[in-house]
Amino acid sequence: MNTESQQVWQPIPEKPPPSLSIGPVGWARKNLFSTPLDIALTVLGLYMIYVVASAILDWAVFNAVWRGTADDCREGSRACWPFIQAKWGQLIYGRYPLEERWRVDATMIIGVLAMIPMLIPAVPFKKVNAIFLFVVYPVIAFFLLLGGRFSLPLVETPLWGGLLVTLVTSIVGIVGSLPLGILLALGRRSDMPVVRMLSIGFIEFWRGIPLITVLFMASVMLPLFLPEGVTLDKLLRCLVGIALFSAAYLAEVVRGGLQAIPRGQYEAANALGLGYWRTMLLIILPQALRLVIPGIVNSFIALLKDTTLVLIVGLFDLLGIIQLSFTDPNWSTPNTANTGYFTAAVMFWCLCFSISRYSQFMERRLQTGHKR
Amino acid sequence: MNTIPQTNGGNYAIEITNMNKWFGSFHVLRDINLQVQQGERIVICGPSGSGKSTLIRCINRLEEHQEGSIIVDGIELSNDLKKIDEIRREVGMCFQHFNLFPHLTILENCTLAPIWVRRMSKTEANEIAMSYLERVKIPDQALKYPGQLSGGQQQRVAIARALCMNPAVMLFDEPTSALDPEMIKEVLDVMVDLAEGGMTMICVTHEMGFARRVANRVIFMDEGQIVEQNEPEAFFTSPRNDRTKLFLSQILGH
Ligand SMILES: Nc1ncnc2c1ncn2[C@@H]1O[C@H](COP(=O)(O)OP(=O)(O)OP(=O)(O)O)[C@@H](O)[C@H]1O
Ligand SMILES: [Mg+2]
Numbered sequence: 001m002n003t004e005s006q007q008v009w010q011p012i013p014e015k016p017p018p019s020l021s022i023g024p025v026g027w028a029r030k031n032l033f034s035t036p037l038d039i040a041l042t043v044l045g046l047y048m049i050y051v052v053a054s055a056i057l058d059w060a061v062f063n064a065v066w067r068g069t070a071d072d073c074r075e076g077s078r079a080c081w082p083f084i085q086a087k088w089g090q091l092i093y094g095r096y097p098l099e100e101r102w103r104v105d106a107t108m109i110i111g112v113l114a115m116i117p118m119l120i121p122a123v124p125f126k127k128v129n130a131i132f133l134f135v136v137y138p139v140i141a142f143f144l145l146l147g148g149r150f151s152l153p154l155v156e157t158p159l160w161g162g163l164l165v166t167l168v169t170s171i172v173g174i175v176g177s178l179p180l181g182i183l184l185a186l187g188r189r190s191d192m193p194v195v196r197m198l199s200i201g202f203i204e205f206w207r208g209i210p211l212i213t214v215l216f217m218a219s220v221m222l223p224l225f226l227p228e229g230v231t232l233d234k235l236l237r238c239l240v241g242i243a244l245f246s247a248a249y250l251a252e253v254v255r256g257g258l259q260a261i262p263r264g265q266y267e268a269a270n271a272l273g274l275g276y277w278r279t280m281l282l283i284i285l286p287q288a289l290r291l292v293i294p295g296i297v298n299s300f301i302a303l304l305k306d307t308t309l310v311l312i313v314g315l316f317d318l319l320g321i322i323q324l325s326f327t328d329p330n331w332s333t334p335n336t337a338n339t340g341y342f343t344a345a346v347m348f349w350c351l352c353f354s355i356s357r358y359s360q361f362m363e364r365r366l367q368t369g370h371k372r
Numbered sequence: 373m374n375t376i377p378q379t380n381g382g383n384y385a386i387e388i389t390n391m392n393k394w395f396g397s398f399h400v401l402r403d404i405n406l407q408v409q410q411g412e413r414i415v416i417c418g419p420s421g422s423g424k425s426t427l428i429r430c431i432n433r434l435e436e437h438q439e440g441s442i443i444v445d446g447i448e449l450s451n452d453l454k455k456i457d458e459i460r461r462e463v464g465m466c467f468q469h470f471n472l473f474p475h476l477t478i479l480e481n482c483t484l485a486p487i488w489v490r491r492m493s494k495t496e497a498n499e500i501a502m503s504y505l506e507r508v509k510i511p512d513q514a515l516k517y518p519g520q521l522s523g524g525q526q527q528r529v530a531i532a533r534a535l536c537m538n539p540a541v542m543l544f545d546e547p548t549s550a551l552d553p554e555m556i557k558e559v560l561d562v563m564v565d566l567a568e569g570g571m572t573m574i575c576v577t578h579e580m581g582f583a584r585r586v587a588n589r590v591i592f593m594d595e596g597q598i599v600e601q602n603e604p605e606a607f608f609t610s611p612r613n614d615r616t617k618l619f620l621s622q623i624l625g626h
Contacts, residue, residue, distance in 0.1 A: 267434050268471035268530075272485035272537060273460040275453075282484060286475050366475075 060342065065335075073333040080335040084343050087325045091343070094161015094316055100153065104164055107144045111137065119358065121365060134175070157235040161316035163347070165235070169242060169307040169317065174300050176243035181250025182289075186280060188255055199251070206248035211306055214241045219313035238310050246303045253295035257288030290366050297359040301352045319344045384443070385410045385541055385572045386431060391440035393430060400426050401437070402596045408541075413573045415583040415604070418593035419619060424576040427593070428543045431574070432463040445540050461489060464534030468546040470526040472518035472533070478505070479514040482533045490537065497536070504532040508562045524555025528562055535566075542566065544575040578623055584608065592616045 032042045064079035065072045073080035084091070093101050114133045117123040145168075148154035160168070187199030206214075218241035219234055226232065261284050269279040289296070311320035322340040325331070386408040393401040400423050408414055416424050429435040430442060433449055433456045442449040444459045473481050482501035486492040492500075505511045508528035510521075518526055527547055534542060544563070548556040560582050567573055567586040577583070583590050583604050590607040592600045592615075600613045608624075611617045 262471075264467060264469055264471035265473065268465075268467065268473070270434060271432055271460060271463075271465040272533070273457055273489040274485060275457065278488050282488065283473055287473075290475065 070331050070333050070336075073335045076335075077338075078335060079342065080333060080339045083325075083331050083333075083336050083339055086331070087322075087328075090162055090321055090325060091318065092163045094164060094321055095159045096155060096161070096164065097153075097159065100147070100155055103144045103147070103152065103155075107141045108167075110140065157233050160235065162321040163318050165310070165315055165320075166304075166307055166318040168235075169239060169310060170300075170304040172239050173242040173246055173303050173307065176239075177246035177250055177303070178296070180243065180247035182254050182285065184247060184251035185254035185258060188251065189258060203248045203251050206245050207252075211242070211245055211309055212312060214245050215309055215313045217241070234313070235315060238313060238315060242303065242307065242310075246299060249299050249302075250296060253292050253299060254288065256295065257290075257292035258284065260291050261288055290363075293359055293363050293366075297355060301355055304352060304355070305348060318347060383410070383446070384408060385412070385445060386574075387441075387443040388431075389441050391430065391437050391442060393426060393435065393437045393439075400596050401430070404440070404598060406591070406598065408572060408574065410540075411570050411572055412588050413567050413571075413586050414575070414589050414591060415587040416574065416576045416591045416593060417578055417580075417583070417619075417623075418599075422593045423596040424593055425545050426596075428465075428545055428574055428576060431541075431543060432460050432465055434465075461537060462540045463543060464537055464539035464541070465543040466527065466530045466534055466545065466547045468550050470518070470523070470530045470550075472526055472530055474518050477515050477517055478510070478521070478529050481518065481529060482536045485533070486536050501532070501536050504535045505529070507535075507565070508532045509558075522555060523551045524558045527551065527555075527559045531559075531562055531566070541572045541574070544573065544577065546576050546578075548577065548579060580608065580624065592619065594619070 033039050059077065060079045063076070064081055066081050068082050070080075070083070073083065089098075089101070093104050096104060114129065114137055118126070118129050118133055123129075143149055143152070145160070145164075146155065146157070184199050184203055187195045188203065190196050190199070215238055218237040222232070222237055265283055265287070266279060269283045274282065307317055308319040310317050311323070316324055322344050326337050326340060384407045386406070388404050388406040391401060391404040392399070404427060416427065418424055426435055430437045430449075431444060437449075445462045447455050447459050447462075449455065449459060472478075473484070476484065479498065479501055482504065483492075483494070483497035486497040486500060487494060502511055502514065505514055508531055510525055510528055510532075513521060513525060513529075518529065521529065531542075531547075547563070548559050551559065556579070560579060563573070563575070563582065564586055573586075575582075575587075587604045589601055590604050591598055592607075592611075592613070594615055600607070600611060600616045602611075607616075608620065611620055
């Protein structure tokens with residue numbers, strides 16, 4: 001054969017992709033100033049941002065009262081930071097006795113120290129860490145906060161308040177409602193009619209009543225049904241109410257994820273001899289929960305903010321304690337309330353935003369390539 | 373020439389007698405009788421909707437039959453959950469769409485069942501998984517996720533995953549029909565290798581070259597019944613039933 005006419009197939013050599021970075025100027029020209037309408041909208045948008053931001057900054061920073069007493073806050077409309085400084089202890093601890101506040105600090109510090117390695121995927125010993133966080137830590141926190149044992153004086157829950165109550169209610173609510181919500185979601189899809197009916201009944205009952213009603217029932221009505229002599233702590237009753245309420249919502253979110261898992265996954269697991277619980281725990285739930293992280297986080301953030309409702313049954317969470325502090329006659333200035341609400345808003349926003357950012361990070365991390 | 377291995381005293385790997393199954397009122401499998409000996413390789417073919425998938429899915433109880441009996445490795449399938457688990461441990465299955473677990477790596481896909489069902493240690497499971505991944509020629513993909521593999525590679529992983537449970541019988545439901553022609557061969561090569569190793573296999577497939585090469589018996593199904601079965605040579609060259617002839621002319625015709 002003639003070798004000259006024979007063609008040898010040659011793949012085209014690899015090339016790097018075309019550079020997309022055209023610098024900030026190019027980017028702005030393309031995205032912000034490409035047409036007259038674009039230009040107008042960009043200018044209008046920037047102007048609005050300027051107006052709003054400068055007003056807030058003037059109020060909260062440049063014109064604000066940073067040092068002094070209530071008398072310095074009576075003039076004009078500006079943030080009164082001395083008020084927050086004076087009440088800071090209350091905002092964090094409520095009426096928790098001064099000499100015992102170190103216990104709250106210790107609980108929070110232990111919690112944060114245990115949480116950080118848990119939240120960073122690269123840190124090893126996740127199992128030990130999880131056992132500490134979900135089994136040992138609640139016990140430590142319980143005895144540290146409540147006391148009455150180990151020569152720690154008892155601090156009754158009516159004295160708790162502020163950020164402490166907000167964190168306790170929302171964390172217990174979150175940790176308690178997720179497993180219950182998952183069980184309810186599985187129950188609702190169960191083959192067993194009784195389990196299914198019970199799950200549906202539970203979910204529909206709790207979804208059908210407002211949280212305020214739940215809290216009222218927990219704090220006012222429930223004691224009427226308890227046998228005489230039995231008293232349940234009011235905070236505990238509200239915690240249970242919030243967890244059950246939120247579990248019903250989570251159950252539906254999780255069910256959405258379960259429905260998205262193809263039947264082939266169940267079949268493959270069954271064919272390998274995995275039973276119901278192993279199939280669920282090892283195959284179905286890890287995939288389903290991953291799919292509904294945005295929905296779950298949405299529920300968690302809603303729950304965190306809904307804990308402010310415990311105010312109406314006489315518990316003082318962060319927002320409640322701020323409102324309570326307005327009644328202090330020493331601080332009755334025109335700027336007190338604004339500053340207080342602004343502080344509450346900023347603190348809640350920081351909490352919610354960090355949850356949201358963390359969940360986005362986890363979502364990206366758990367991506368294991370597209371399905372086929 | 374393929375020969376059916378000698379019977380060992382009627383001790384079949386799979387024995388199906390007078391089995392009937394309905395989906396609601398639809399009679400999908402009718403009076404199925406099928407004996408499979410240890411080491412036998414069976415290919416099932418037939419038109420779409422004839423009940424091939426349903427038949428093999430009854431063998432590991434992914435579908436429940438209503439009448440007759442199915443005995444796998446001496447264990448009769450009943451509603452007894454323990455027996456179902458026992459049978460599923462003995463029977464491996466590969467699906468048309470692979471059904472790998474997308475959230476686990478290839479290695480984890482293979483070690484999951486040995487660890488959780490067979491209670492193997494992690495190191496032992498890893499060793500076995502790597503040896504089977506080597507056998508299907510993709511040990512280098514062990515730490516990737518299924519979504520990062522080609523279809524043919526995924527199906528080979530699915531075969532390795534089933535083999536890691538050391539099954540007595542392997543079921544294949546159209547393992548190559550979702551694959552591009554170039555990938556079909558790599559999967560069939562693995563299956564041929566498996567057959568030559570003496571595995572008892574039941575394959576639903578329309579790969580007639582494969583059937584001729586490894587099958588002891590080819591079964592033709594239509595309308596939920598076994599219409600005809602024979603050794604591959606005879607089956608393809610001189611089918612006895614008109615329905616079989618028509619079907620063969622359709623799939624071999626072009
Ligand atoms: N879960 C089900 N419920 C009701 N009918 C079903 C179900 N699964 C299958 N069928 C019906 O049973 C019949 C046999 O289905 P089966 O999947 O066994 O066919 P098949 O021979 O494997 O076909 P194909 O070659 O298309 O895979 C079909 O008519 C199908 O519509
Ligand atoms: Mg089929």
